[in-house]
Amino acid sequence: MPGPGRAGRRGGGARRPKWFARGGRGATRTQVGIIGAGPAGLTLALLLQRHGIDAVVLESRSRQEIETTLRAGVLEQATVDLMGELGVAERMMRQAQFHGGIEIRFGGRGHRIDFVRLTGGRRIALYAQHEVIKDFVAALLERGGRIEFSVSGVALRDLDGAHPRLSYRAEGGAREIDCDFIAGCDGFHGPSRAAIPEPARTEHGQVLPFSWLGILAQAPLSSPELCYTHSDRGFALLSTRSPEIQRMYIQVDPDDDVAAWPDARIWEELRARTAVGDGGWRLIEGPVVQKGIVDMRAFVCDPMRYGPLFLLGDAAHIVPPTGAKGLNLAVADAQTLAAGLAAHYGSGGDGLLGRYSEICLRRAWRAVRFSMFMTRLLHRDPAHGPMERRVQLAELDYLTSSEAAMASLAENYVGLPLQW
Ligand SMILES: Cc1cc2nc3c(=O)[nH]c(=O)nc-3n(C[C@H](O)[C@H](O)[C@H](O)COP(=O)(O)OP(=O)(O)OC[C@H]3O[C@@H](n4cnc5c(N)ncnc54)[C@H](O)[C@@H]3O)c2cc1C
Structure with missing residues (x-):
C-alpha cells in the first residue's frame, strides 16, 4: 500500500x-x-x-x-487489523469475541471448519x-x-x-x-x-427467493462459534453479540410478516432446525428483545x-x-x-x-x-426438487470432508487479501 x-x-x-x-x-x-x-x-x-x-x-x-x-x-481479520492501524480498536479488542472457526450443521451433525489451522492463523471478530x-x-x-x-x-x-x-x-x-x-x-x-x-x-441484480427473520435474544451462548445450519425446514444461523445477547436467524418466505412469527413459533423453528441427532446439544432460549425480516439480494453496479x-x-x-x-x-x-x-x-x-x-x-x-x-449451499430453495436436494446434500458432505473444500471456504470467510 x-x-x-x-x-x-x-x-x-x-x-x-x-x-x-x-x-x-x-x-x-x-x-x-x-x-x-x-x-x-x-x-x-x-x-x-x-x-x-x-x-x-x-x-x-x-x-x-x-x-x-x-x-x-462479523469483522474479517483485515478489518480488525485496519482498526488497529487507525487507532480505533481499543474497545473492539476488549469487547469482541474472536472465533477461530465456524460450525456447519446438517443431517443432525455438526462439522467444524477450523479457520486458524486452514488459513495460517487467521480469525474473525464478532463485534x-x-x-x-x-x-x-x-x-x-x-x-x-x-x-x-x-x-x-x-x-x-x-x-x-x-x-x-x-x-x-x-x-x-x-x-x-x-x-x-x-x-x-x-x-x-x-x-x-x-x-x-x-x-x-450497468446494474446486475438478483433478489433471492427467501428472507431472513433475525432476532436478538437475552440468553447465554448456545454454541461457542457461529453455527450455520441446513435442514429440511430451511436455514438457521446461531450468531452472537455478546456473552449475554445472541443473534439468531431463520430462513422465511420473502412475503412473510414478522407479525406471523410470535416468539414461541421462532423458538420452535430454531429448535427443530438446529437439533443434533445424539441429543447431546441444546438450544438455550431467552427473552426476544428485537426481531425483523431482511430481504436477500445480490447487486453490483459497474x-x-x-x-x-x-x-x-x-x-x-x-x-x-x-x-x-x-x-x-x-x-x-x-x-x-x-x-x-x-x-x-x-x-x-x-x-x-x-x-x-x-x-x-x-x-x-x-x-x-x-x-x-454459501446461500445456495445452506438454504432450502422452494423451486428445488428431489434431484437438486440430493446434490445440495452431496455438496455439504464434500465441503465438510475435503481439506481442499474446507480450506477454500475458510480463506474466503476470513477474507481474501486486498490486492491492487
Ligand atoms: C438490516 C440489515 C442487516 C445486515 N446484516 C448483515 C450481516 O449480518 N452481515 C454483513 O456482512 N452484512 C450485513 N448487512 C450489510 C452491511 O450492514 C452493509 O454491507 C454495510 O452497512 C455497508 O456499509 P455502507 O457504509 O456501504 O452503507 P450503510 O451502512 O448503508 O451506510 C450508508 C449511510 O449513508 C446514509 N445515507 C443514505 N442516504 C443518504 C443521503 N441521501 N444523504 C446523506 N446520507 C445518506 C445512511 O443513513 C447511512 O448511514 C446488513 C444490512 C442490512 C440493511
Whole structure:
C-alpha cells in the first residue's frame, strides 16, 4: 500500500486550511465530499484524515440513529487489523469475541471448519456494526474531523463539469460544498449511484427467493462459534453479540410478516432446525428483545466511478449476508480509494485512482460468488426438487470432508487479501 501522501498537487493538498470560505457563491470547499456515515464513509474519512486530506461527511440521520441501527457483526481479520492501524480498536479488542472457526450443521451433525489451522492463523471478530460506528465517529470527531448529521436533500452537482459540488440542507438553511472528488458512501438507497447517468452504468441484480427473520435474544451462548445450519425446514444461523445477547436467524418466505412469527413459533423453528441427532446439544432460549425480516439480494453496479464520483460499499454492491461480507467489502473499498487519493495528492500519480473501479469490482464479484455459494449451499430453495436436494446434500458432505473444500471456504470467510 502506498504511504501517506505529501501535501498535494491538485488544489494545494494538506497544506490548505481545513475549511475556508470560497467567496463568490459563498460555498465552502473540501478535497473529498463524503455522502454517508456508514462503515464505508467513516473508514474513508479516518484514512483520509491520516493522509492529511481534507474531507467532510454528510449524513442524513442523527448520530444517535446511526449508532443504534443493528446490522452486520462479523469483522474479517483485515478489518480488525485496519482498526488497529487507525487507532480505533481499543474497545473492539476488549469487547469482541474472536472465533477461530465456524460450525456447519446438517443431517443432525455438526462439522467444524477450523479457520486458524486452514488459513495460517487467521480469525474473525464478532463485534456489532453499530459499535464500529460508535468507535469511528468518536475518533473522527476527537481528531478534528467533520461530520454533519441530520442533513437533507443531498444532491450531486456538475459531475461532468469543472466544479463538482454537493448541495444540501442543514440547520440554518441551504448549503453547498465544492469538492475535488465525491465519495458516494450512502448505501443502496442513497442518491450517489443514481447520479451516474443510466447509459454510463450497468446494474446486475438478483433478489433471492427467501428472507431472513433475525432476532436478538437475552440468553447465554448456545454454541461457542457461529453455527450455520441446513435442514429440511430451511436455514438457521446461531450468531452472537455478546456473552449475554445472541443473534439468531431463520430462513422465511420473502412475503412473510414478522407479525406471523410470535416468539414461541421462532423458538420452535430454531429448535427443530438446529437439533443434533445424539441429543447431546441444546438450544438455550431467552427473552426476544428485537426481531425483523431482511430481504436477500445480490447487486453490483459497474463501473464504480463516474468522473469525480466514486461509489463505495452498499451504494455499489450488495451481497447476501450468508457470507458476512457486506461491511468488510465497504471497508476494503475505502482502503482502495484512500490509497488512490493519497497517491493523487502526493507524488504517486493517478494510476491507482484510475483502476479503482476495476480493483473494487474484482473483489466485489468474488464476494458475490462466495456469498451466493454459501446461500445456495445452506438454504432450502422452494423451486428445488428431489434431484437438486440430493446434490445440495452431496455438496455439504464434500465441503465438510475435503481439506481442499474446507480450506477454500475458510480463506474466503476470513477474507481474501486486498490486492491492487
Ligand atoms: C438490516 C440489515 C442487516 C445486515 N446484516 C448483515 C450481516 O449480518 N452481515 C454483513 O456482512 N452484512 C450485513 N448487512 C450489510 C452491511 O450492514 C452493509 O454491507 C454495510 O452497512 C455497508 O456499509 P455502507 O457504509 O456501504 O452503507 P450503510 O451502512 O448503508 O451506510 C450508508 C449511510 O449513508 C446514509 N445515507 C443514505 N442516504 C443518504 C443521503 N441521501 N444523504 C446523506 N446520507 C445518506 C445512511 O443513513 C447511512 O448511514 C446488513 C444490512 C442490512 C440493511
